[in-house]
Amino acid sequence: MKCSKDGEFTKGELSPFGNIQLSPSAGVLNYGQGVYEGTKAYRKDNGKLLLFRPDQNAIRMQIGAERMLMPSPSVDQFVDAVKQIASANKRWVPPPGKGSLYIRPLLMGSGPVLGLAPAPEYTFIVYASPVGNYFKEGIAALNLFVEEEYVRAAPGGAGGVKSITNYAPVLKALSRAKSRGFSDILYLDAVKKKYLEEASSCNVFVVKGRTISTPATNGTILEGITRKSVMEIASDQGYKVVEKAVHVDEVIDADEVFCTGTAVGVAPVGTITYKDKRVEYETGDESVCQKLRSVLVGIKTGTIEDTKGWVSCIN
Ligand code: PMP
Helix, strand or coil: CEEECCCCCCCCCCCCCCCCCCCCCEHHHHHCCEEECCEEEEECCCCCEEEECHHHHHHHHHHHHHHCCCCCCCHHHHHHHHHHHHHHCHHHCCCCCCCEEEEEEEEEECCECCCCCCCCEEEEEEEEEEECCCCCCCCCCEEEEEECCCCCCCCCCCCCCCEHHHCHHHHHHHHHHHHCCCCEEEEECCCCCCEECCCCCCEEEEEECCEEEEECCCCCCCCCHHHHHHHHHHHHCCCEEEEECCEHHHHHCCCEEEEEECCCEEEEEEEEEECCEEEECCCCCCCHHHHHHHHHHHHHHCCCCCCCCCEEEEC
16 A cells, blocks of 8 residues: 555555565665564364454554654554465465464565655555464473673663664674574663663563562653553453562562563563573463463464454455
């Protein structure tokens, strides 16, 4: 779909996956004017496809577009496009339990612009690819490294939205951590470097007794759709769920730590390395993380009844 600066998005069309043409001076290429989303379609035993809260992705894209001074598709336009892509790629969706169809909606300033200014034209694209399960065998615990040199986002920046500009800056820190054997990084706040933010592409939760804490979204943390859903499931199960500034010492002292995101689902953290300390956490079948994970996965894949109206079914 395309639209000019203040206009409506035109009706989109389905086309085979392939390259797109952009002006070398497209706003997205030169100034990073772009936001994206990520969601997954799962195949149910009866062959139907399930999407998890696509309206939430649409709303988050609208908030991101506003931050990056872009027009955005309506919630209906967004959800229709995602459903059309899922449906058109139905044959590529792996069987139940074997993976999902990852769907990537992308909104960008595609028109040419030389000086620093919003692009004169915007393009909204949705593409998809089958993906396997995040954990190939069973569920492996993540080993995280607390990053003290690089930050992911600073107050007043675009860390709270899914801007494409947030991701290239984490590549260096992430690849360094991976080369040292860590699964991902835990970022600290940019000002005091004492409060937990999130990992490179997932949110983080800390469990102590029956209390589950997660960093409050204050403009530097992406408000994950999985995060929001897990908070609701945890409250339903009687846990005390708290959004607040989480000090790194609380992480070290926690019973459990887990991460949430479209890619990882709800993933246990086995170890965290902070300065010269390596702390181990509870990750077994009885852990809070595993209990929340089984409910979320069940709702997403249709094996647990969706009493919340979170799942959309595509025939
Ligand atoms: N934080 C960041 C930086 C992310 O890129 C993602 C992935 N979208 C998340 C958190 C988790 O968000 P969600 O649960 O909506 O996938």
